[in-house]
Every structure is written in structure tokens, then in C-alpha cells.
Amino acid sequence: MHAGFINIDCGLSENTSYVESTIKITYVSDFGFTDTGVNRNVSAAYIANKQPYSRHFLTLRSFPDGDRNCYTLRSLTSGYKYLLRAFFMYGDYDGLNKPPIFDVYLGVDLWGKVDLTKDDKISMLEIIAFSPNDFLQALYPGGANASQSLVLLNRNNMCVSGPSPSILRYPDDPYDRLWLLYESSPEYTQVSTALPVGHIADDMFEAPQIVMQTALTPVKNSSSINYSWQPNPGGINSFFTVFFFSEMKALEANELREFNVFLNDGLLTKNEPYSPMVLTSDALLGTVGGEPEYNITLKATERSTLPPILNAVEVYTIVPVTQAVTDNSDGKIKLMRYFLVLKKT
Template identity: 35%
Template sequence: MAHLILDPVMTNSTGFILLLVFLFGVTILVHAQQQTGFISIDCGGPENFEYTDEDTKIKYVTDGSYIQTGVNKNISSDYAYPKNPNLPYPLSDLRSFPHGNRNCYRLIAGTKGSLHLIRASFLYGNYDGENKLPEFDLYVGVNFWSSVKFKNASEQVALETISMATSEETNVCLVNKGKGIPFISALELRPIDNSIYKTEFGDSASLLLFKRWDIGSFNGSGRYQDDVYDRIWFPLKSSSWKSISTSSKIDVSGDGYKPPFEVIRNAATPRNENDSLEFSWISDDRNLKFNVYLYFAEVEKLNKTQLREFDVSWNGSPLIKSIIPRYLQATTVFNSKSLVANEHRISIQKTEDSTLPPILNAVEIYVVRQLDALPTSEEDGMTCCNI
């Protein structure tokens, strides 16, 4: 079978999310008109300073208007430019919080009930000269997001969550748990269409990104000007797959997930047409809940005698049946109930009537986290952060 297996999913407080390495330095083009509602903060930068990042073309501001606590710091020259020529500019400085147990950024972004993608990025870089890797917690309002840990001083860590605002103000909080001083290098918020990224728990759950893959891509850049949600896509390949693609425009207007063209134009299909297309992962905590979002678009013009139809299963059980991807039109499907097990295997297998093997253009995997609590009022949401 065309099969790919992932490393085990860690399930301590850092867990699955810290497998993500945030690559600010990918080549992208994001124009100002496509940044409506974006909040892009270079934490710890000079006061009242703003700039457009040369690599990302995204406009960043420093964080003085979002938080009044903390101390601005620069990473050690051992980890900075020019010794690190590929260092993204937003990671060259940071804001640390030596005082207080909880320090929060206050982001005014939309209204109560609006959906946001929030990305927090960290590079220790021995900024304090102590050579001691800190560990601390991250919250959105009153709800735990993740713990932040580092393998070494040069590791770039990014955490990403999709959550619903409980008021006009969204608070992102760093919490000291006695294992080193919290800090943050960059903080980004992107508005998302409320009709997508649904879970069985409705508004009482958030999504924590595990993986986001551009399937079948050979040289994708990671971020794209036509991705209205500014997601970061990592190429995924397998020797058991072959890539197919198109240069024709693909219609994403009917799909709220709106994958960027460079992602949806590529697809993988098994080299052996009778094989299924599979990917899998392992969790040592069988109580973790996963949602998988699969992106499809037919990129080949089929003749009247050809049919591409397939089923999706999880661990041998039917998940989604009889998918026929539409020619040059994007479709996203996902599981209606969270997937819970130690081992997870997604298999895409052609049906008996299909004359062609299955395809897959992109995939996102999230951990579903039920919220610990909801503020009973906007004042509760604010007082949660003044500790």
C-alpha cells in the first residue's frame, strides 16, 4: 500500500504541537489588501516600530500597544545574523516576563463568536546568557493552550490554535510555572470564516494544529498570497505516491476552507493504481481527540469512460463514502466525530466502480481540545489575565 507513518505523537504538556517548527523564512507574497483583520506582532521590538518583513511581505508592528508588562530582549549574537544568515527578522528579539505569574497580550479582533487562527512563535537563542531552556504554559483567556518546551537554544517553536472569541478581546497569556521565565518572539492572529473547522463540540472546543500538508508538492513555498487565512503548508511526499498537477485555475469559491492555488493544484495518487493512499500516526494517549480535514480537487480532465471515486476509512471503519472530486473545483471533507485511539490510519481506497486510483491534494490534522471554562462576562475574561 502507498503508506506513510509518522513519528509517535507526544502527549505531555508540550506534546504533539511542539513537533511544529515555525519557518518564517519561507518565500511568500502577501499583499496588504489580503491582510484585512490580520494582527502581526513582533514581540520585543523597538517601541512604535513597524515594518514589512522581507521574507513574508507581512506588515509587523511591535507589541507596546498590546501589553504593558515584560522586558524587551535580543537573542544572543551566537544565534543571530550574520552567524545565522537565515534567521527570520521577527525571531531576532523577544519579550520576556520575569515578573508576575501570568502576563497577557490583549488582542482586539472582531466580535464575540468570531473564529481566529492564532500562532505564537518562540526562539530562546540564549537571550538571557543563562543557557537554561525555560518551560512555561500558554493560555487563550482562561483556557490552557499548550506548554512551551525547547530541545535546544536554536529551536524555533510555533504553536497554532483555532478558537472562537468569547468577547471582542482575545487574551493570549504566558504563565510562569516555576521552570524558567516565559517569553515570546512573535504573535499572529488571522480571522477565519465561522462556517469552517467545525467540531462535534460546537463552540466549546478549540483545535490545536498537529500537521498541515501540501500533498504532492515538489517545491511549494509554504505560504501564499491567495491563502486568505495565512496558513503554513509543509510539502509531504512518499516514494509510494506519484504527483499529478494542473496549471488551470481551480474554483475554491464553494469551499469555505479556500485552499491556496499552489496547494490545491497538486495531488498525490498511488503509483500502483490498485493500492490505497494512506497516512498514519501514533498517540500514546488514547484519549486524545483528532479531527482530519481532507482537501480534494480533480486536476485531470477525465473522459466519459473514466471515473475517479473513492471511500475514506479510519482504522478499517468507514469514515466518508463515495467521494467523486469535481474537475477544477475544491472540496474539503472531515470526520463528524472525533477520532480517538492509540493508532490512527487514514486509508483512501477506490470503489469497485472506479476506473482510476484515489487522489489527495492536502490534509490538516488537529487535536480537538474541549475548553476548560468560558468567561461568564467580558469582565471575567479581563480579570483572568491580571495576575
């Protein structure tokens, strides 16, 4: 198993492991992480009619009994941050052609809803968590917050052309975050560099270098960059955003790249316009909420001679932790024994 990773192939036979052929990460059986459910295989007919799947999608664990079924992750290190990601695919494993809907809990709090009835596609949930002792607690970037957690909504690599694959992950990202290629419009083009891109001191995000070596920019100098999303109907309408920037080269004396950031026409960069740092990864971050939709606009100032650029974006939903743990002994029971809970809806 790769140091720092726990990669579980649900439904894999007991005491079995393998190295994934493309990203070279070791997957192990989920035996020992859960004591309920049964191992099943995705339907051969289903696989034949779909795109090729990685090996870890070919097996699954079904939970036909009980309203709640749990996975427990042990041997965690106190004070470490953990990225947790779970994939779900029905694959007509039971031959009934009835994809399920269910809730997933992290400890005692709702992580997200999995709905596999929509085109039976793969569903993914991701959250960042940390362990204050030997159990997990939700993390808010930059520090602990026992009343909130962050659930990933979008993570985009703003590369619009070139050799970049549709998804960047390990080993390009040592934390195995999934950076999805942004689906841009013809009004944007790409700038890039082959030079190494560094990080600011105490960078708590550490976007991978390959992501920071490319950026999206408008074709016309007078144009802006727009990035939009909508809250889920009836869902939480509060978000934490991270916009990553790095200037691709040292600018000439007569060149200037500076821009303001707007949310639905309201100015966010109120102190002063922003200028990316040369070959250094930096980020603008903040919280937004209460809007029916979110349109982020990067607009060059009047004196700027160059249009804005954007290297990458992360958007998280801010989810309240309704039953924060305050007592260590009580928390150890609640969060270690009932760490990952799948509940029927």
C-alpha cells in the same frame, strides 16, 4: 498594517514597525499589547551557528517576574473568525543556555505547552477563534461551540515535487495559514493543473488555489494513499480532520476515480465511495478519537480505473473549553484582559 492582520514582533522597540521582506506583511512592536516583561535580543553567537532567521525571530520579550504574563488583543470585530499563531524561540538570549518550558493559555483555558529544551528549535502554537462580541471565544469549524476549541496539529500541502516551497502562506493564502510540504515516499507521484480551481458554495475552509492545483497519487493504480499521526502521550486523544480534494481535469468517458476512506481498517465513507469534483475544492471532514494511532487510508474501489488523490490535509486536536463564558460582561473581563497568558511550569 495589512487589513485583517495583527502581526506583532515581540521585543521590537516601542513605536517601531517594518514590512517583512518576503511576505510583505507589516509587523509592529508589542508595546501596548502587554504591560509586563522586558525586551531582549537573540544571542549573536546563536544566530551565527544556525540557519538564517526572519527578522521577527531576532527579538523577543522575556518575562522574568511573575507566574502569569498576559497579551491583550483589542479592536476585534464581533462575529469574525480569527486565526491566532504564536512562535517561540529561546535563542540563548540570556547567555545561560537554559531553554524554558511553559504553558500558554487562551483566556482561562490551556492552549498548549511550549518546550524549548528539545534541540532549541522554534515552537509554534496555532488556534482558530471567533469573537461573538468584542472578545474572543473558541471556534469549532462550521459554527460556534463554547465547550470546545481546535488547536492545529498538522496542515499539509500534499505536493511532492515541483516549484512549491516547503511552506506556503500569505499572499498565496489570504488568511496566512502555513501549509507545510508533505514528506512523501517514492511510492507516490504528483498530478497538477495550471487551470483555476474553484470552491463549492459556502466553503468554510477555502484552501488556497495553489494548494488545490496539485495532488498526491500512488504510482501504481492498485495502490492506496496512507496518512498517519499519533496522539501525544498523555495528551488529548480527540481530533478533527479535513481532507481536501479536487480532480485535476475532466475525466474521459471510460475513466472513473472513486475511493473509500478507512481509519485503522474501519470504513469511514459508509454511505458511498467518494469521487473528487473536477477543478473544484471540496473536503471530507469528521472527528476521530480514542485510538492509539491513526492510519487514514484512501483505497480505490474495485470498479475505479484511477487511483485516489489527495490535495491537502488539516488535523486539529479538539480541546475542551473548561470554563466557557456565558455572561458577556464577565467574559469581557476574563478574555480581553487575560487573553494570552504565559505561565511558568
